[in-house]
Amino acid sequence: MPQPTDQTRNFKPATLMVHGGTTRSGFGETSEALFLTQGFVYETAEAAEARFKGEEPGFIYSRYANPTTRMFEERMMALEGAGDARGTASGMAAVAAAIQCQVKAGDHVVAARALFGSCRYVVETVMARMGVDCTLVDGRNLDEWQKAVRPNTRVFFMETPTNPTLEVIDIAAVAAIAHAAGATLVVDNVFATPIHQKPLALGADVVVYSATKHIDGQGRCLGGIILSSKDWIDENLHDYYRHTGPALSPFNAWTLLKGLETLPLRVAQQTRSAATVADRLAESPKISRVLYPGREDHPDFAVARRQMAAGSTLVAFDVAGGKEAAFRFLNALRIILISNNLGDAKSLVTHPATTTHKNLSAEARAELGIDDGLVRLSLGLEDVEDLWDDIEGALNSI
Ligand SMILES: *Cc1c(COP(=O)(O)O)cnc(C)c1O
Numbered sequence: 001m002p003q004p005t006d007q008t009r010n011f012k013p014a015t016l017m018v019h020g021g022t023t024r025s026g027f028g029e030t031s032e033a034l035f036l037t038q039g040f041v042y043e044t045a046e047a048a049e050a051r052f053k054g055e056e057p058g059f060i061y062s063r064y065a066n067p068t069t070r071m072f073e074e075r076m077m078a079l080e081g082a083g084d085a086r087g088t089a090s091g092m093a094a095v096a097a098a099i100q101c102q103v104k105a106g107d108h109v110v111a112a113r114a115l116f117g118s119c120r121y122v123v124e125t126v127m128a129r130m131g132v133d134c135t136l137v138d139g140r141n142l143d144e145w146q147k148a149v150r151p152n153t154r155v156f157f158m159e160t161p162t163n164p165t166l167e168v169i170d171i172a173a174v175a176a177i178a179h180a181a182g183a184t185l186v187v188d189n190v191f192a193t194p195i196h197q198k199p200l201a202l203g204a205d206v207v208v209y210s211a212t213k214h215i216d217g218q219g220r221c222l223g224g225i226i227l228s229s230k231d232w233i234d235e236n237l238h239d240y241y242r243h244t245g246p247a248l249s250p251f252n253a254w255t256l257l258k259g260l261e262t263l264p265l266r267v268a269q270q271t272r273s274a275a276t277v278a279d280r281l282a283e284s285p286k287i288s289r290v291l292y293p294g295r296e297d298h299p300d301f302a303v304a305r306r307q308m309a310a311g312s313t314l315v316a317f318d319v320a321g322g323k324e325a326a327f328r329f330l331n332a333l334r335i336i337l338i339s340n341n342l343g344d345a346k347s348l349v350t351h352p353a354t355t356t357h358k359n360l361s362a363e364a365r366a367e368l369g370i371d372d373g374l375v376r377l378s379l380g381l382e383d384v385e386d387l388w389d390d391i392e393g394a395l396n397s398i
Pocket of ligand 1: 090091092093095116118119159163188190191209210211212213222223224
């Protein structure tokens with residue numbers, strides 16, 4: 001595959017997100033070109049043969065790779081410090097491919113139980129159908145990871161901070177247990193964002209994103225990405241990805257490239273707003289619990305401080321009075337919109353117990369700390385004082 005011409009790897013994130021991975025066409029365009037093409041043509045039959053043999057660089061088919069998609073992959077690799085990457089059609093395509101490409105019937109997966117609903121379906125239900133057993137553990141309890149290990153354990157999987165209660169799992173400690181067991185650690189880094197947390201540097205082997213969230217950040221398109229070392233991608237993902245087709249559309253890759261240009265700015269602003277809102281919520285008599293990894297009263301504050309550059313762009317909190325009070329709060333909001341998405345320019349609020357986590361049993365929800373009064377708030381780019389007025393007004397209406 002052609003490599004970008006500029007050597008931008010040592011730049012800081014804000015610079016990387018504007019210039020990293022850019023490959024210009026012969027027209028010398030300023031903005032990244034959008035290559036809406038399925039295939040590529042060859043000068044001669046010999047050239048086609050050489051490209052298929054891998055003797056000459058170049059693109060073959062957009063299910064394998066595409067110049068616009070490759071720019072997105074290269075920019076993300078630069079940010080993450082990864083040796084290679086593959087863009088995917090959605091975050092779930094990234095999660096499913098990252099796990100499935102490295103297991104076979106008879107293997108075993110260990111996963112932290114506080115997972116995005118679809119991730120839990122993949123590791124529990126899809127894997128079981130393929131003959132791959134899965135053990136779910138409390139991700140913060142290192143003994144549980146250790147005790148879950150079997151001779152056939154191949155993959156450890158987690159997200160941190162978790163959805164929706166923002167628990168923080170010690171990536172370096174879990175990576176050490178995985179590696180001692182001969183397993184690969186895959187981290188879903190969506191909630192942390194690539195700005196606040198670098199799982200590969202902490203010892204993880206593979207990082208996956210739903211680019212649908214902060215990376216697009218403007219509610220436009222779905223996308224995902226898998227990042228790792230070049231060796232891991234070559235050995236595990238390269239053929240699987242080509243032949244099963246989770247490829248990212250070039251149009252969405254282009255949208256995500258433009259999203260990356262403003263990612264550091266947006267995440268910084270959203271994090272500032274989240275920290276402000278978390279501190280003010282903690283003072284409110286209508287709120288019985290605030291969960292924000294950047295606050296000292298967060299149960300995992302020490303781990304968060306060690307492995308994350310800052311808190312989070314989200315805040316979770318319990319509205320005193322359970323479901324009825326939480327619903328009244330949501331319905332009274334005027335700026336903040338009710339939606340299950342996150343990382344958007346628009347502030348979004350969700351009631352996990354009746355939406356994203358409604359398929360879990362009441363016991364499973366209780367185990368994860370998802371009470372009927374729990375609300376998850378994703379901070380957008382609005383002025384924080386307008387957001388706080390909205391929140392305060394809605395709390396007063398309860
Ligand atoms: C949204 C999300 C996903 C799935 O991403 P899609 O792009 O919606 O497929 C996976 N993991 C986490 C933590 C998410 O928030």
